[in-house]
Amino acid sequence: MKKLMQPGGRRALAALAVAALLSACGGAKNDQPATKDEQAQAQAEESSLIKLSAEEAQRAGLQVQALQPEAQADVVTVTATIRANQDHFAHVAPRVEGRLTQVVAKLGDQVRAGQTLAVLDSVALGEAQSAYQQAQASHRVAQGDFDRASKLVAEEIIPQKDYLRAQAELEKSRAELRAAEDKLRLLGASPQGGGRASASFELRSPLAGTVIEKKATIGELAGPEVSLFTVANLSRVWIEANLSEDLLAKVRVGAPASVTVAAYPGVRFAGKVSFIAGVLDKDTRTVGARIEVDNQDGRLKPEMFATASIQTGQTKEGVLSVPDAAVLLLQGQPTVFVREKDGYEPRPVEPGDKLGGRTVLKSGVQPGDEVVTAGAYALKARLLKSQISDEH
Incomplete structure (x- = not known):
């Protein structure tokens, strides 16, 4: 003890004290406990890792594939x-104003080209039919007069001017009859012969297809400005x-x-x-x-x-992709499950394009990662169940 108290001994004792102090500080620094954030992170990683036995993985139908970069x-x-x-699409409306008396086609019906969709009565069509019948009667009279004049002029019983007058009347009646026929056709109706003039006409489909819109109601007045049916192939x-x-x-x-x-x-x-x-x-x-x-x-x-x-x-090189079923949503985030040593870890990813039943992964995984390609829903259900249990 006396030797340590001497000048040389005191220096040695001080050196030992400093060394002990430095050693204590270093030990405290290296052995200090983890922070709360680090503990929480480690606990979260541990809780999100799903551990399954080989039998459980087999029952869940898990399949794993190692990611390999490929050209796509x-x-x-x-x-x-x-x-x-739009090349096989038609709005069907009547050519002339009329009142709907019968609606044949229903919404969603498959119709043929020329098939009747509805039946209408039209005053204008009735008048046109009546005018046609009058023109037809006038033409018959003019034809008869011309035939008689032809015989009489041949026998020199009537003068030539009477024959020419009859011929002119025939030409006039023929022109009037043709004009009446044309008007009926423009109105979408066919000329009718003798008898009572009909005001009824059929609205027909111009093409084969499906009735995708219908605005026809019995008793309503319809005109060319409003489409009653829309037919599309x-x-x-x-x-x-x-x-x-x-x-x-x-x-x-x-x-x-x-x-x-x-x-x-x-x-x-x-x-x-x-x-x-x-x-x-x-x-x-x-x-x-x-x-x-x-x-x-x-x-x-x-x-x-x-x-x-x-x-x-074009093609992209070094693309990582997985089957579409491998990407699930966890809390709104696209996620895949990656097999680790002790289990299966949910890994957030950024999905890219989809093609041929596969989804490109832009980030979140690396080549060689073993991703669950089948049975991922079973892992998701197990993870959610464990989280609910932890909350309670």
């Missing part, structure tokens, strides 16, 4: 609206979309395209771009484009909203 066709995806094919429909200026250079007429609608999840309707407008809409700053799609089964209805994917003819 470049597509332009836009929202669109289904429209009737829906076996081939138009998908109308608007292309922004940055997408215009990527799309061309004839490009293959596919269309999806919310009514038929997972079903893609194939078509081609048939038209791109030549004028930019100054209000929306977009250019209209049209895709024609076969619709023989009638599943696509006019005015449905749709999503159109148009191929640009």
Whole structure:
């Protein structure tokens, strides 16, 4: 002890004290407990990890696929609206004002070209039929006078001027009869012979298709200015979309395209771009484009909203994609499940284009990640159940 109290000993003791103090400070720094935020984060990661045994994974039908970069066709995806094919579309209205006495066609009916849709009575048509019958009678009289004059002038019983007068009357009556016939045809009716003039006429469909609109009611007065029926051939429909200026250079007429609608999840309707407008809409700053799609089964209805994917003819390299069913919504965020060592982890992702039943993932995963491609709904249900249990 006396040696330590000497000048050399005191220096050694001070050095030991400083070393002990530094050691204590360093130990405190390295061994300090984790913060509350770090603990909460670790606990959240642990709670979101879903652990399943091999038997449970098999019962849930889980399938896992390691992500591999691949080349994929470049597509332009836009929202669109289904429209009737305007080349096979007709508004049907009477040519002359009349009162509806019978409505034959119903909304949604399939009709043939020339099929009767409704029957109307028209005063103007009755007058035209009456005028035709009068012209027909006058023509018969003029024809008889001319025939008699022809015989008499041949026998030199009447002068030549009487024969010429009869001939002129015949030509006049023939012209009046032809004018009466033409007027009836313009009114959409057929000339009728002797008897009482009919004011009734049939309104017929100009093409084969489906009655998609009907405004005809028995007893109402209808005229040429109001369409009573709308008939459309829906076996081939138009998908109308608007292309922004940055997408215009990527799309061309004839490009293959596919269309999806919310009514038929997972079903893609194939078509081609048939038209791109030549004028930019100054209000929306977009250019209209049209895709024609076969619709023989009638599943696509006019005015449905749709999503159109148009191929640009180019390819993208290094794309990561998964089946559409692998991407789920968790709290409004697109998510996939990735297999880790101890279980399955929900991973938020940014989805991109969809093509051929697969969804491109822009971010959230890396090549080599093992993503659940089947059975993801079972994992989602298990995760939600565990979260509800934690809350209670």
